Amino acid sequence: MMPYFENIIFDLDGTLSDSRSGIINSYVEALKTLGHTPDASFDFSHVIGPPVREVMEGLLGHFGDTRISEGIAAHWAHYENVGIVQNALYHGIKAMIDALSSQGRRLYIATAKRQSLAAHVLKNLDILDRFAGVYGSGDDGSLEHKSDLIAHLLHVESLESETTVMIGDRSHDIVGAHANKICGIGVTWGYGSADELRCANPDHIVSSPAALYRILGTGSSSRTLAGKIIAAATRDEFSQAL
Known part of the structure; x- marks a missing residue:
């Protein structure tokens, strides 16, 4: 017992x-802000839970992009205005x-x-x-x-x-x-x-x-x-x- x-x-x-849709959509929009468009096969299953910096490093690393701080800022900007209510x-x-x-x-x-x-x-x-x-x-x-x-x-x-x-x-x-x-x-x-x-x-x-x-x-x-x-x-x- x-x-x-x-x-x-x-x-x-x-x-x-x-909160899956709100969080994933915010990462997708962050990637788009930096000029990246993930295709339908892109795996977002791991993004909910770990530290945002860790997730962003992995996502941008897929595109060979090192603009981690910019990606984090774009993620939070979308989440604060849109993603937060998708919950x-x-x-x-x-x-x-x-x-x-x-x-x-x-x-x-x-x-x-x-x-x-x-x-x-x-x-x-x-x-x-x-x-x-x-x-x-x-x-x-x-x-x-x-x-x-x-x-x-x-x-x-x-x-x-x-x-x-x-x-x-x-x-x-x-x-x-x-x-x-x-x-x-x-x-x-x-x-x-x-x-x-x-x-x-x-x-x-x-x-x-x-x-x-x-x-x-x-x-x-x-x-x-x-x-x-x-x-x-x-x-x-x-x-x-x-």
């Missing part, structure tokens, strides 16, 4: 919300967040997205007030790497590792958690594959918000609590794992 986690850190993109919560996430919040859990966000933009996204999704803290990268590119960001969050919030968990859909979420000696749980409904997550040796892998809710330290009472969520939300949100 997993321990009872008082502090729950969530990744954002691919974990709480489906929606995954089915069942709202009910899970509400249930955890009502129990007095302290919820946090740790995302490679710029911190100011992450807060804006959460506000648009109507869940910003559920979180005790929102942590993201700086406008200067600082804290882009998940291990550094989690370390910063743990330090600022004075969180104990034994009662803290990191939840995300990509391997770097799990690697970052373990680098900071906290539990890491992988979710398969996002942008990382189950194989990618398994290679990072997560403490647990889950395939639905209901399954995640059941292992977040609720112990033997988890089915009763999940049942209350179903009554408060729609009947099918948590049906897969109950």
